[in-house]
Amino acid sequence: MDIIGIIPARYASTRFPGKPLADIGGKTMIQRVIEQCKKSEVLKKVIVATDDERIFNHVKELGHDVYMTSADHKNGTERCHEALKLEGGSYDFVINIQGDEPFIEPEQIKLLASILDRKTEIATLIKCIDHLDDLQNPNIIKALKADSGLALYFSRSPIPHMRNIPTEDWMKSHQHYKHIGMYAYRVDILARLVTLSPTPLEIAESLEQLRWIENGYRIKTAITPIETIGIDTPEDLEKAMKEMPL
Structure with a gap:
């Protein structure tokens, strides 16, 4: 079962503009989300999907995979779909991980992956x-x-x-x-x-x-x-x- 983790990350936020780049103990929020995802060891790849050059450039500088997606998406599901198309490759499932949960536990991702068939x-x-x-x-x-x-x-x-x-x-x-807002979608x-x-x-x-x-x-x-x-x-x-x- 090949699973890709996609982290939608928008810069615009009414209550907290630029929060993916907020500093949390010397690391940005988005950096911490990426690192926690990779610790799960069940994701074949982890990518960020953003609509902002500042986030795009930051993730690139950190050496992680990131795609620039449309600013017109209404939700993270649409952003994940575009990022998956840009990524290409063959995957069975996409796990959509919220970009504003820097303390997400790898065990949660592993649990979600464990119920997929x-x-x-x-x-x-x-x-x-x-x-x-x-x-x-x-x-x-x-x-x-x-x-x-x-x-x-x-x-x-x-x-x-x-x-x-x-x-x-x-x-x-x-x-x-x-509800814990993390989703796995079968690709089709x-x-x-x-x-x-x-x-x-x-x-x-x-x-x-x-x-x-x-x-x-x-x-x-x-x-x-x-x-x-x-x-x-x-x-x-x-x-x-x-x-x-x-």
Whole structure:
């Protein structure tokens, strides 16, 4: 099974412009993401897909593989697809690794790779929710899965809704999961995903993966015990550096 890791990295960000180049203990954020990906040892190759010359030149100077992609892409899935076409070669799966997760654990990438097989269309990770505040936070995406592991739905709201149970007891009555935003796509499926138009559920929740579910694609999930820390603001980075060893 040949898997390529692609890291979409945009310079423009409303809340944290230029964050892929932010310094984290003497290394840039994008450098740390690349290095963590390569430690997983399950990726045949790791490449960065960017739309900015500053990021492109920096990654090149570090000696890593990078492609300049269109600034018009609406999401990381589209950017991954273009980078894969530019790369060429023969791969079975693409793993899309978020460019703003410098503390991603190689074990998470290995876990995602371990559930891939020829029948897998899309795969992702989920994690048990341990705190009621997280369950109620609309910025934390919740996931609902079948016993088979296939995703049933993703939402910004708590799912399932625990009818006739006090909110404070929801955590005791059902195991809730949150979504970890790393995807594996079978290469032929990725080519189809980028042709799909936005769907009503996707628009309602502002969640791209609902477009895939509405179009009948199956998303396999694996449960990780490892927390991830995405960096959306300078304050997130400051907090993460206090909590995470470098």
